[in-house]
Amino acid sequence: MADLSTMRTPAIEALVTASPASHLAALTALPPRTRFSFRGRPAAVTAFGTVLGFDLPQVACRFAEDGARRALWLGPDEWLVTLPDREATAFAGAAATALAGLPSSLVDVSQRSLALAVSGPMAARIINAGCPLDLSPDAFPVGMCTRTLLGKAEIVLSRTDEARFEIDVWRSFADYVWRLLEEARREFV
Amino acid sequence: MLIIACPYCGPRPELEFRYGGEAHVARPVDPSTLSDEDWGAFLYQRANPRGLHAERWRHVHGCGRFFNALRDTTTDFFAATYETGTPRPAGTPADGETSR
Amino acid sequence: MATDQGKTSNMNALGIVSDALGKPVTEIGLTTFRQPYTPTTFGIFAGHSRADLFDPVRRTPIHGWAEANGAVFEDVALWKRAHYFPQAGEDMHAAVDRECLAVRRSVGIFDASTLGKIEVVGPDAAEFLNRMYVNPWSKLAPGRLRYGIMLREDGFVTDDGVVGRMADDRFHVTTTTGGAPRVLQMMEDYLQTEWPDLDVWLTSTTEQWAVIAVQGPNARKVLEPLVEGIDLSAAAMPHMSVKEGRICGVPTRLFRVSFTGELGFEVNVPADHGRAVWEAIVAAGAPFGITPYGTETMHVLRAEKGYIIVGQETDGTATPDDVGLAWAVGKAKNDFVGKRSLARASMADPMRKQLVGLLTHDPKTVLEEGAQIVVDPAAPVPMPMVGHVTSSYHSAVLGRSIALAVVKGGRARMGETLHVPMPGGTIAVTVTDPVFYDPKGERLDG
Numbered sequence: 001m002a003d004l005s006t007m008r009t010p011a012i013e014a015l016v017t018a019s020p021a022s023h024l025a026a027l028t029a030l031p032p033r034t035r036f037s038f039r040g041r042p043a044a045v046t047a048f049g050t051v052l053g054f055d056l057p058q059v060a061c062r063f064a065e066d067g068a069r070r071a072l073w074l075g076p077d078e079w080l081v082t083l084p085d086r087e088a089t090a091f092a093g094a095a096a097t098a099l100a101g102l103p104s105s106l107v108d109v110s111q112r113s114l115a116l117a118v119s120g121p122m123a124a125r126i127i128n129a130g131c132p133l134d135l136s137p138d139a140f141p142v143g144m145c146t147r148t149l150l151g152k153a154e155i156v157l158s159r160t161d162e163a164r165f166e167i168d169v170w171r172s173f174a175d176y177v178w179r180l181l182e183e184a185r186r187e188f189v
Numbered sequence: 190m191l192i193i194a195c196p197y198c199g200p201r202p203e204l205e206f207r208y209g210g211e212a213h214v215a216r217p218v219d220p221s222t223l224s225d226e227d228w229g230a231f232l233y234q235r236a237n238p239r240g241l242h243a244e245r246w247r248h249v250h251g252c253g254r255f256f257n258a259l260r261d262t263t264t265d266f267f268a269a270t271y272e273t274g275t276p277r278p279a280g281t282p283a284d285g286e287t288s289r
Numbered sequence: 290m291a292t293d294q295g296k297t298s299n300m301n302a303l304g305i306v307s308d309a310l311g312k313p314v315t316e317i318g319l320t321t322f323r324q325p326y327t328p329t330t331f332g333i334f335a336g337h338s339r340a341d342l343f344d345p346v347r348r349t350p351i352h353g354w355a356e357a358n359g360a361v362f363e364d365v366a367l368w369k370r371a372h373y374f375p376q377a378g379e380d381m382h383a384a385v386d387r388e389c390l391a392v393r394r395s396v397g398i399f400d401a402s403t404l405g406k407i408e409v410v411g412p413d414a415a416e417f418l419n420r421m422y423v424n425p426w427s428k429l430a431p432g433r434l435r436y437g438i439m440l441r442e443d444g445f446v447t448d449d450g451v452v453g454r455m456a457d458d459r460f461h462v463t464t465t466t467g468g469a470p471r472v473l474q475m476m477e478d479y480l481q482t483e484w485p486d487l488d489v490w491l492t493s494t495t496e497q498w499a500v501i502a503v504q505g506p507n508a509r510k511v512l513e514p515l516v517e518g519i520d521l522s523a524a525a526m527p528h529m530s531v532k533e534g535r536i537c538g539v540p541t542r543l544f545r546v547s548f549t550g551e552l553g554f555e556v557n558v559p560a561d562h563g564r565a566v567w568e569a570i571v572a573a574g575a576p577f578g579i580t581p582y583g584t585e586t587m588h589v590l591r592a593e594k595g596y597i598i599v600g601q602e603t604d605g606t607a608t609p610d611d612v613g614l615a616w617a618v619g620k621a622k623n624d625f626v627g628k629r630s631l632a633r634a635s636m637a638d639p640m641r642k643q644l645v646g647l648l649t650h651d652p653k654t655v656l657e658e659g660a661q662i663v664v665d666p667a668a669p670v671p672m673p674m675v676g677h678v679t680s681s682y683h684s685a686v687l688g689r690s691i692a693l694a695v696v697k698g699g700r701a702r703m704g705e706t707l708h709v710p711m712p713g714g715t716i717a718v719t720v721t722d723p724v725f726y727d728p729k730g731e732r733l734d735g
Contacts, residue, residue, distance in 0.1 A: 108497070152344060
């Protein structure tokens, strides 16, 4: 009987390969990553930070990171934590131990979403084609993250660099989000 | 496009929010003790004032939190927003009065 | 006033008023001007929302396989769902008949990935579900499933779905495809604004899991060789239970649950692996003639068993008792959303519209969904109407048509003849129990 655990069917492969390059506004699909949705009371929040290796951010709409681990504040008691797949099992086990008896919720949502990167000097302009937020560096600085809308899809938007944003989107909306960003990007390709 | 001040995230475009009806309408602690009439009032009767209205909003495409707001129903002007479970801000006009 | 904001209609209206009053247009005055003040193209309003970008088109991880295997799709909310899988020369009716018989006689496979899923986690998870659903949850053991019904505060059914208890403090809740955002919103509303002290949190997992339903007397034989760490024998895995393990090396939550009335399982795997696992099950099922089936067959099979679909048998004004689900309501529960409304006198009125089955006197006649039902077709118009047809199909296994309907005082009318007036003539029907096939439910054990 076959072991299919390494066979993954990506949601937007055909679109990605057909996408023309541009240095002004690049659109790339990011590799799979492990995602956890973590929610809990203060005691659990502290314990979780110990397992993660750094404190969960307590400032609204900010993410913290250490190496390849990142924790995004999505709400006053809600964080999206991303880490490399190879660390997932050990992390989940350590977290379960540390959180035992502390009211909290840890849910694996790794495959619920895809991640895209929009980069280049026109990156903010491209995203603004579907997102009404002020994406100037003052209003949306590096290190900021938020759930928001892109057209008719809900996304998690983060700014990882002056000219680079990451978008996390539920897999069935990824096709629409990719096409919307591609249409906005067309002026610069 | 209205800009609404989420108490957690700050000012955001109205597209990220969903209206949640009149605020401060607490669910009765023991509904079984209410008459049909009083239960019906809880379900359906709302103040619907012209002027300042204490109402709920949810930042559904943002932090996901419910919060309260004082909005003038004649001008759409938001006089205040405040967290769920906190009292209506002091010093603001009463429901039905205008905010300016 | 629509998108012209009166610019075109305004001038025409002024002309008409001018004629009527015998005054020149300039003396009549103007209506209030609103934006746009200058001519604006439709394109500006539409923006990017045109053609492929008008709405997101949501597809499941298994969509590509269905497309490659000839599926005809239907729209369910923003999703594309396989409606039926016609083989050469088949129209929809032939395909659906074949798919239905294949499931009842051997085994079928169905993509249920669009179902809403919510992970409810925390020490107060059971208490929270007790308050949100009509059912009791505290004594549901980990590893067991229960069919949950959710009401609004006004006492009417708003959603339903099977709920699995994975651990003392963790539930895998399912909702209807279209109801997922509404249910999650309602749950968050109560949790944040009424019961913020409850230690429980909600996470949407609709897209985390691909769901593959395997239904039919041979379902267990197809899955047994593929699973590891799961004993899915009848003794170890009774109907309405859930186990965790692996299928083809992929982690799975395996539900033993049936929406068809046959022995059935629903295989939940992380979404990236959905297609590969689907293909493995199809390959393993080949010796049994495993048949992919679509939403039309799914609808027929559940109707044969009298299982309701929220939004089809219910319309926002149905109580649990109206649709035969009073048994699900927890008798000892002090309070839950909608309970107080159920105590209103009108909710116990025996003349409320109640779920029944209808068998047309001519078995070849298939009623139209939505058709009105009357007692006396000779009564003068406007006739009093006593109900309407909610679901209607040709049943291949019974060799005749079946229908579900809601009829005033329906349960007291068993065996009565009623009438469905249609433009082409009036159709006589007999009121029956809504369970048409295997009324004792013996086929659930295969």
